[in-house]
Amino acid sequence: MPDQDFLRWPFLEDTHRDFAAHVEEWAGRHAEALTDHGDAEASTRALARAMGEAGLLDAAVPPGGRLDVRKLCLARDILARHSGLADFAFAMQGLGTGAITLFGPPEVREAVLPGARAGTSLAAFALSEPEAGSDAAALATAAVRDGADWRISGEKTWISNGAIAGSILLFARTGEAPGARGLSAFWLPGDAEGLSVAERIEVAAPHPLARLRLDGVRVPDAHRIGAPGEGFKVAMAVLDVFRATVGAAALGFARRGLDLLLDRASGRQLFGATLFDQQMTQAAIADAAVSVEASALLVYRAAWLKDGGRPRVSREASMAKLHATEAAFRVADACQQIHGGLGVVRDSAPELLAREVRALRVYEGASEIQRVVIARAERDRRAG
Structure with missing residues (x-):
């Protein structure tokens, strides 16, 4: 049973909890079933269309034109835990149309957004x-x-x-x-x-x-x-919305890694006891659990601030992305280590997780760039 405690945090409202339940129910039935890592293009098409039919893409391409960042983060958090390609398909419908949702002239909005929302046009x-x-x-x-x-x-x-x-x-x-x-x-x-x-x-x-x-x-x-x-302003406005959602995807991957860690540690026998009974294993699980909780707090704080009307959340979104992506990388590495030889078998769950997590530290602003953004924001806060 996936951890649901974070849904009761004050960052979220009942509408977000209802949406999370809908995404979780859909993902449990369809996300992995529609994912074929041997054909990423066909999988992305199938996943986007299925999410459109289920109404999930209304969060990424909102009919009313208002992006709810907490819904975007919830969707990516949940979908990434189930399937990296499902998360990708959802996120790109939002990122690829975000500028049109926020700034597009009526002609372009009418031409683009309905198909993107339905998942029929990527x-x-x-x-x-x-x-x-x-x-x-x-x-x-x-x-x-x-x-x-x-x-x-x-x-x-x-x-x-x-x-x-x-x-x-x-x-x-x-x-x-x-x-x-x-x-x-x-x-x-x-x-x-x-x-x-x-x-x-x-x-x-x-x-x-x-x-x-x-x-x-x-x-x-x-x-x-x-x-x-004003193209740079447009790009930064879109990334200001979606950067925290990359942290949410990393959070979902880290949750998957923590689940895999616990399953392996509880089921593997070693020296007459379970692997979990080894103190170093418990330390790895504890570190992963702390990483998950800290990432969730940073991600949903950034989303809550943006939804609350903060014009820019570059500092908070960068913190969320930096911490969550770096933490997910560490969790994935620990997951491979605890699985031993099985952790490096091609397409095993730990090996696939490690490959899926790696790119998040690079795209939509590499970790090094996030550190620059955060450092400059801290300097400016103290100067102003």
Whole structure:
């Protein structure tokens, strides 16, 4: 039985508890059943469609336009405990449409959001480039005026759903000012003329990642999201919502690792007793339990603050992501260690967990970047 005590914390309301029960019931029946690590693209399509049919994607692509960050975190926490690909499919529908939900003109909202909410059209968020990852201000993909339209050329990489997305939120340099102040956000359909898949990228834990090439892709000015030159602000506003949810996914993975630790320690006989009776095993379980609780407190505090109207929660979201992802990595490592040889068998539960957790310390702001954000926030708090 999964731990439910956190649902009674004051960060959450009855509507969140009801939603968590719905996600848990759906995930128990469908998340693992629809996951095929040998075909990440087909699994992502199937999972998104099934979540759309069940109404789960209403939290990621809200009909009323208001993102409830606590619901996003609850969904990712629960789904990640069941299936990394289920968590991925849910998260990308929200991340890939978040800018449109928050800032999109009516024409784009009507074109994109219903299909994303139904899970019939997958979404992508195209920010990273071969030479611009953590430093978004270094983007080289350029959008130039062509009458009433824009022409976009360049390359994007590490794009989740890149090869299978029906809708892409893309950031390009429009040159209003140097660096981050000269970027703009655009929506384009996944089948736009001049857009091609340069490479499907294979990673440790199967996910549909791609490198995209843009060769003079024409985009109407009506498909620009936000004002010219405000693309960086758009991107940061979206990440300010979704960064804490990465911590929630890490929390779900850590919960899975703690369950695996307890099951293995209780069932494995060693030197005439259970593995659990060894003090070093108890220490590993205790450390994992503390990591889970601390991560949950940081994640749901950040989400609660954002839902409560705090304009920016960059500091709190970065703390949640940093701690939860690093903690999940430690829990996964302990889980492999306690399982011994079984822990490194390809596609065993501990080995798969370790591969799924690893990427969370890199994407949507690597741990090193989170430390920079937190340190600067602490300096500014004391100066201001």
